[in-house]
Amino acid sequence: MSPKPQMSIGMNILGFGSHSAAWRMGEVPANAYLDAEYYCNIARISERGTLDAIFLADGPALGGDVAQHPAGRLEPTVLLTAVALATQRIGVIATASTTYNDPFNLARRFSSLDHISGGRAAWNVVTNAGDAAAQNFGLAGAPLHVDRYARADEFIDITLKLWDSWEDDAIIGDAVSGRFADPAKVHTPDFVGKHFSVKGPLNLPRSPQGRTVLVQAGSSEGGKALGSRYADAIFTTQTTLEDGQGFYQEMKHRARQWGRNPAHLKIMPGLSTVIGSTEAEAHARFDRLNDFYGEEGLLYQVAARVGLSVAELDPDAPLPWDRIGPVASFERGSHGFLEAQLNLARRENLSIRQLSRRILVGHRLLVGTPEQVADTLEHWFLAGAADGFNIMPDMFPSGVEIFVDEVVPLLRQRGVFRHEYTGHTLRDHLGLPYPASQYARSA
Amino acid sequence: MSPKPQMSIGMNILGFGSHSAAWRMGEVPANAYLDAEYYCNIARISERGTLDAIFLADGPALGGDVAQHPAGRLEPTVLLTAVALATQRIGVIATASTTYNDPFNLARRFSSLDHISGGRAAWNVVTNAGDAAAQNFGLAGAPLHVDRYARADEFIDITLKLWDSWEDDAIIGDAVSGRFADPAKVHTPDFVGKHFSVKGPLNLPRSPQGRTVLVQAGSSEGGKALGSRYADAIFTTQTTLEDGQGFYQEMKHRARQWGRNPAHLKIMPGLSTVIGSTEAEAHARFDRLNDFYGEEGLLYQVAARVGLSVAELDPDAPLPWDRIGPVASFERGSHGFLEAQLNLARRENLSIRQLSRRILVGHRLLVGTPEQVADTLEHWFLAGAADGFNIMPDMFPSGVEIFVDEVVPLLRQRGVFRHEYTGHTLRDHLGLPYPASQYARSA
Structure with a gap:
């Protein structure tokens, strides 16, 4: 065997x-x-x-x-x-x-x-x-x-x-x-x-x-x-x-x-x-990390990746899809990461605020x-x-x-x-x- | 002080x-x-x-x-x-x-x-x-x-x-x-x-x-x-x-x-x-190392450095000065090393055999x-x-x-x-x- x-x-x-x-x-x-x-x-x-x-x-x-x-x-x-x-x-x-x-x-x-x-x-x-x-x-x-x-x-x-x-x-x-x-x-x-x-x-x-x-x-x-x-x-x-x-x-x-x-x-x-050790503990750990950025900092991370300013985004709305160019046109950052993030947002119809808590470096994220x-x-x-x-x-x-x-x-x-x-x-x-x-x- | x-x-x-x-x-x-x-x-x-x-x-x-x-x-x-x-x-x-x-x-x-x-x-x-x-x-x-x-x-x-x-x-x-x-x-x-x-x-x-x-x-x-x-x-x-x-x-x-x-x-x-520990011991140590080359190998080291073959050299005579070009014309090896070796041979009027036991890598050598x-x-x-x-x-x-x-x-x-x-x-x-x-x- x-x-x-x-x-x-x-x-x-x-x-x-x-x-x-x-x-x-x-x-x-x-x-x-x-x-x-x-x-x-x-x-x-x-x-x-x-x-x-x-x-x-x-x-x-x-x-x-x-x-x-x-x-x-x-x-x-x-x-x-x-x-x-x-x-x-x-x-x-x-x-x-x-x-x-x-x-x-x-x-x-x-x-x-x-x-x-x-x-x-x-x-x-x-x-x-x-x-x-x-x-x-x-x-x-x-x-x-x-x-x-x-x-x-x-x-x-x-x-x-x-x-x-x-x-x-x-x-x-x-x-x-x-x-x-x-x-x-x-x-x-x-x-x-x-x-x-x-x-x-x-x-x-x-x-x-x-x-x-x-x-x-x-x-x-x-x-x-x-x-x-x-x-x-x-x-x-x-x-x-x-x-x-x-x-x-x-x-x-x-x-x-x-x-x-x-x-x-x-x-x-x-x-x-x-x-x-529990889901609650994992989320508390994640919250402690995210709190260093505050709402504004988290939104900035999304904005910077899609090439827009925070002021242009509505945190409770989905990404403004018509204003985001094709992934291949981005000059900075990993195209693979950006594509994965955009797919995630689209698939789960996330608000920008929700997305800001799901992306980290760009890889799949598990809080648990x-x-x-x-x-x-x-x-x-x-x-x-x-x-x-x-x-x-x-x-x-x-x-x-x-x-x-x-x-x-x-x-x-x-x-x-x-x-x-x-x-x-x-x-x-x-x-x-x-x-x-x-x-x-x-x- | x-x-x-x-x-x-x-x-x-x-x-x-x-x-x-x-x-x-x-x-x-x-x-x-x-x-x-x-x-x-x-x-x-x-x-x-x-x-x-x-x-x-x-x-x-x-x-x-x-x-x-x-x-x-x-x-x-x-x-x-x-x-x-x-x-x-x-x-x-x-x-x-x-x-x-x-x-x-x-x-x-x-x-x-x-x-x-x-x-x-x-x-x-x-x-x-x-x-x-x-x-x-x-x-x-x-x-x-x-x-x-x-x-x-x-x-x-x-x-x-x-x-x-x-x-x-x-x-x-x-x-x-x-x-x-x-x-x-x-x-x-x-x-x-x-x-x-x-x-x-x-x-x-x-x-x-x-x-x-x-x-x-x-x-x-x-x-x-x-x-x-x-x-x-x-x-x-x-x-x-x-x-x-x-x-x-x-x-x-x-x-x-x-x-x-x-x-x-x-x-x-x-x-x-x-x-x-004594001069005799130092020379015995050096002889043991040199013996691995034998006479021919030692002479080869000199010959290779001056760009001639062993057959062209008389071991008991000084270097054939008229057949050695200017140091600057040598394409291989360190010019500093070669110059130091030639100076040593000339200064002490060494035979090629004697020189072959004095050069090692090219720096000053002390056996003692x-x-x-x-x-x-x-x-x-x-x-x-x-x-x-x-x-x-x-x-x-x-x-x-x-x-x-x-x-x-x-x-x-x-x-x-x-x-x-x-x-x-x-x-x-x-x-x-x-x-x-x-x-x-x-x-």
């Missing part, structure tokens, strides 16, 4: 939590986000819950309003090296841009992280839509979507070649004879493309996972094409089970079309959580008990809408503590989540095979 | 040691250089000896002959984050290229390392002469020397602006009122230059050292100009006391010409060490007792040839153990080296002041 399928769970450390008032709750000092120990602590708690990985979003520009919100981020590959040293088994997923990096440097840095972590590294590939990032790299604005994705495709192709450039058994390491490596097993990709020319080989032998795990999160056509072709895991925003099932089917189908085994493409929707969280995770998993989840607690560290101490035991009881780690690498946790080097000759 | 001046000491971890046969001695496994713990161990030993910093050289290309030598390196900013987590006080100096990086990304990564290490980070600025690196970044060969240094100058200028872009007291962090930062203290450099345009600000508040310590090692005119203008410390190859004194005077003079306090530019020559090492360090320090030293042991970990356990106590007895750390940051160790942000208004 084959073992029952198990879900994967990633912990998304979005600053102080996915509620942007989290820093005001005083759980940690206002400069905690600049301290590696803040992240190490969350990672150790997550590891106690045998989660698959922790995840760090990123972008190479100062976003947001520094007057009102903690801004800036430690660079993820560096920060997650610290986290890897503070943990033993949990995976570490760092976001990095294909638009604002060079393949050789980035391939090497992820390979280094994979070596140092003993095979626990993953790269979340992003292309960065915003102009602020572009302006830090000599451009007036972000390159066109199509160009960003063409560059990303080439970037990943090169990166895989560099990671594969040393075969698994290239190192001989015989101190007596003085033979260090077999030069026939160290390959020079000599890549010449439209965006990059990279000779190689990588100046690092192959890392413990062979290739760093690849994660992708784009929901555009370009993003889905790229993700289904190369990614090991897809992070996605899905707000209804039906949408989740549809996306799941689509991505598995796309993977098959690339000649891949669809089981090796893991679909992981996001879930923002506000958890309390550990049982309710476990129910929804189990339901989506068994109903074919997810292979795992990217959990985004409202605030840290209490949000991850509640999840690990109260939700994880329920998932274990129900037989859908591991009781202990069964492998050592992130690939092991995710159930992904070890990838052969593309340069290895079949025996 | 002001305290007696103290020398600074950096430990240069060049793979398995500065003798290229070190990996064959079996002190550590042949893949130890891919394991963070190998470096953490050396750093902890160095910290036991209250050394100022450990240092990692680097280049973004696979150099050397993989058949015969361990090749490739973990990326230094990532690796030194691991080392910082394993230590408390010692500085960590990472080499990175201005020719093959973007200022925004690199400024941010070093700022991250400085935050995570609590103010112990330094950047060793290099421009990378070799073509192999260029070919990993879309170029047929390295840019011209003058262009590399012009780019480096602009790169550093931007980097300092990004590090300064948040003033020291920009963060208010008042969770009660919700005021996170004072926007008037977060500046947008908006740099537009010949090589780069970078808007900023950096997406990280100012780091514990204000600015990461800057190290520079170029001995060309361009390197000396750049180093005297921007660097906090200069790593240099000097093989005689007179040359060392001359270089020291020149760099202090150059610093003064830039309007700097020359005491804030630390001159640190390299010293390769092969240490034994702890007393002899302490003597030379003290002598150079007191004679105005050095503010400190970059120590390059023959092999690890024994080379650093001997240095820390047998040389450091002598230097302490003589009153020229600290008994304990008196500060927490690398700036503290080096005796460098905390730099004000260039954007801070004088009160």
Whole structure:
């Protein structure tokens, strides 16, 4: 009898939590986000819950309003090296841009992280839509979507070649004879493309996972094409089970079309959580967070997303649909998030005031008990809408503590989540095979 | 009475040691250089000896002959984050290229390392002469020397602006009122230059050292100009006391010409060490290392450096001076190293066989007792040839153990080296002041 399928769970450390008032709750000092120990602590708690990985979003520009919100981020590959040293088994997923990096440097840095972590590294590939990032790299604005994705495709192709450039058994390491490596097993990709020319080989032998795990999160056509072709895991925003099932089917189908085994493409929707022992406690926790914004602040969050001012909105009416342009026309923010929010508002015919309490970072939001969280995770998993989840607690560290101490035991009881780690690498946790080097000759 | 001046000491971890046969001695496994713990161990030993910093050289290309030598390196900013987590006080100096990086990304990564290490980070600025690196970044060969240094100058200028872009007291962090930062203290450099345009600000508040310590090692005119203008410390190859004194005077003079306090530019020559309890033991240790190459291998090292074949050389004669072109015409290797070696051979009228036992990586070599090492360090320090030293042991970990356990106590007895750390940051160790942000208004 084959073992029952198990879900994967990633912990998304979005600053102080996915509620942007989290820093005001005083759980940690206002400069905690600049301290590696803040992240190490969350990672150790997550590891106690045998989660698959922790995840760090990123972008190479100062976003947001520094007057009102903690801004800036430690660079993820560096920060997650610290986290890897503070943990033993949990995976570490760092976001990095294909638009604002060079393949050789980035391939090497992820390979280094994979070596140092003993095979626990993953790269979340992003292309960065915003102009602020572009302006830090000599451009007036972000390159066109199509160009960003063409560059990303080439970037990943090169990166895989560099990671594969040393075969698994290239190192001989015989101190007596003085033979260090077999030069026939160290390959020079000599890549010449439209965006990059990279000779190689990588100046690092192959890392413990062979290739760093690849994660992708784009929901555009370009993003889905790229993700289904190369990614090991897809992070996605899905707000209804039906949408989740549809996306799941689509991505598995796309993977098959690339000649891949669809089981090796893991679909992981996001879930923002506000958890309390009772529903009343959960809502009280959420109210405490929302109260920092007041009515005006909450309405502003909706207004800013749809590109209108608060004064133009009637809080008790639905969104003024005729004044909101097509999602594709928005220059700021995630199109996937905006679309999910607009769909939610339309589907449930929410007033703007109601919507303002349902959106958080843009992912599906659940305010409820550990049982309710476990129910929804189990339901989506068994109903074919997810292979795992990217959990985004409202605030840290209490949000991850509640999840690990109260939700994880329920998932274990129900037989859908591991009781202990069964492998050592992130690939092991995710159930992904070890990838052969593309340069290895079949025996 | 002001305290007696103290020398600074950096430990240069060049793979398995500065003798290229070190990996064959079996002190550590042949893949130890891919394991963070190998470096953490050396750093902890160095910290036991209250050394100022450990240092990692680097280049973004696979150099050397993989058949015969361990090749490739973990990326230094990532690796030194691991080392910082394993230590408390010692500085960590990472080499990175201005020719093959973007200022925004690199400024941010070093700022991250400085935050995570609590103010112990330094950047060793290099421009990378070799073509192999260029070919990993879309170029047929390295840019011209003058262009590399012009780019480096602009790169550093931007980097300092990004590090300064948040003033020291920009963060208010008042969770009660919700005021996170004072926007008037977060500046947008908006740099537009010949090589780069970078808007900023950096997406990280100012780091514990204000600015990461800057190290520079170029001995060309361009390197000396750049180093005297921007660097906090200069790593240099000097093989005689007179040359060392001359270089020291020149760099202090150059610093003064830039309007700097020359005491804030630390001159640190390299010293390769092969240490034994007696001279005989030291030479026996060196012979064991050299024996791995045999006569032919040693001669090859000389031949390769001067661009000739072994067959063209008479081991018992001096170098064929008329067949060796000007140093500036050599495309491979460090011009500083080559010049120092040629000067050594000429000065002492060495045969090629004798020279082959005197060169190692190219820095001054001392094969001798702890007393002899302490003597030379003290002598150079007191004679105005050095503010400190970059120590390059023959092999690890024994080379650093001997240095820390047998040389450091002598230097302490003589009153020229600290008994304990008196500060927490690398700036503290080096005796460098905390730099004000260039954007801070004088009160």
